[in-house]
Amino acid sequence: MIKQTIAFLGAGSMAEAMISGMVESGSIPAHQIIVTNRSNQDRLNEIQSKYGVRTVLKNDLNYSEVDQFILAMKPKDIDAVLEDLRYRIDSDQVLVSVLAGISTSYMEDRLNDGQQVIRVMPNTSSMLRESATAVCPGHYTGMDNVMVAKELMKAIGEVFVIDEDKMDVFTGIAGSGPAYFYYLMEHIEETGNAEGMDRETLREIGAQTLLGAAKMMLERDESPSELRQNVTSPNGTTAAGLEALHQSGGGEAISEAIKGAASRSKEMSKELEGMLVGSK
Numbered sequence: 001m002i003k004q005t006i007a008f009l010g011a012g013s014m015a016e017a018m019i020s021g022m023v024e025s026g027s028i029p030a031h032q033i034i035v036t037n038r039s040n041q042d043r044l045n046e047i048q049s050k051y052g053v054r055t056v057l058k059n060d061l062n063y064s065e066v067d068q069f070i071l072a073m074k075p076k077d078i079d080a081v082l083e084d085l086r087y088r089i090d091s092d093q094v095l096v097s098v099l100a101g102i103s104t105s106y107m108e109d110r111l112n113d114g115q116q117v118i119r120v121m122p123n124t125s126s127m128l129r130e131s132a133t134a135v136c137p138g139h140y141t142g143m144d145n146v147m148v149a150k151e152l153m154k155a156i157g158e159v160f161v162i163d164e165d166k167m168d169v170f171t172g173i174a175g176s177g178p179a180y181f182y183y184l185m186e187h188i189e190e191t192g193n194a195e196g197m198d199r200e201t202l203r204e205i206g207a208q209t210l211l212g213a214a215k216m217m218l219e220r221d222e223s224p225s226e227l228r229q230n231v232t233s234p235n236g237t238t239a240a241g242l243e244a245l246h247q248s249g250g251g252e253a254i255s256e257a258i259k260g261a262a263s264r265s266k267e268m269s270k271e272l273e274g275m276l277v278g279s280k
């Protein structure tokens with residue numbers, strides 16, 4: 001059981017997915033989770049009534065009672081938040097950021113020397129405790145605090161310790177990844193529906209097919225390529241389907257999606273750095 005007190009700075013959709021998974025897992029008592037935002041009291045009331053956590057507007061937060069702050073605002077708000085936190089927190093407190101595109105050194109450079117930071121990248125499947133989450137500690141973060149952050153992230157799914165230079169591509173694969181599968185499903189539904197099948201049934205069929213394939217990859221000792229070959233009878237339906245996929249650039253499209261997201265992640269902190277030239 002996690003004994004630390006954590007505070008979410010940000011109460012949007014990503015924070016809610018994580019709060020929901022954490023509370024559901026029972027690995028941290030709800031009263032040890034404090035959720036804050038800037039001004040939207042209605043949203044805080046909603047989160048409090050759904051999950052039983054404590055909520056408070058950020059200006060009323062007692063910063064000294066918090067062990068780990070989970071930064072869950074939009075990347076464009078990071079500079080204001082770091083500038084504020086710099087004067088409010090001590091070196092034994094830890095900042096855990098879920099923000100896309102913001103590196104550990106970006107945060108360290110804007111905080112007091114030796115400040116403990118961790119960059120994480122969960123995805124929205126946190127809500128069902130099925131996230132694939134990266135954990136990337138900064139230079140000054142104590143191993144005991146990394147362990148606590150890993151334990152927190154384990155409450156919302158599987159955890160992968162990732163080096164900073166791989167965080168952008170991880171974001172392209174796993175942070176943004178659920179959207180690619182939803183997009184795939186939208187096309188599955190569209191195509192099946194055009195053939196007269198109802199959307200509700202199609203959703204179950206598509207999702208079960210995806211789930212089955214995911215479990216095969218996780219539980220069987222065979223590569224995706226071997227598993228694909230097992231489905232593909234010579235001159236059968238799958239061969240025809242795969243050929244159409246290949247001809248339409250399906251494989252490349254997936255690579256391009258990952259590369260596009262990863263490159264946007266890289267670009268995001270550069271954009272912020274450009275905005276900040278000379279400020280520290």
Ligand SMILES: NC(=O)C1=CN([C@@H]2O[C@H](COP(=O)(O)OP(=O)(O)OC[C@H]3O[C@@H](n4cnc5c(N)ncnc54)[C@H](OP(=O)(O)O)[C@@H]3O)[C@@H](O)[C@H]2O)C=CC1
Nearest residue numbers: 009010011012013014037038039040072073074075099100
């Ligand atoms: N959505 C996803 O799949 C994933 C998102 N992320 C990251 O999660 C982050 C949050 O995204 P999302 O939930 O969609 O964002 P939202 O816009 O839904 O929520 C942002 C929240 O941040 C709050 N906020 C802004 N500034 C402050 C501050 N200074 N102190 C406290 N709270 C503040 C806002 O409060 P108020 O409303 O009062 O202004 C709001 O509650 C992003 O940085 C994104 O990169 C990471 C992984 C996956």
Ligand SMILES: O=C(O)[C@@H]1CCC=N1
Nearest residue numbers: 099100171175176177
């Ligand atoms: O789209 C985004 O920027 C965020 C980060 C990963 C998923 N959603």
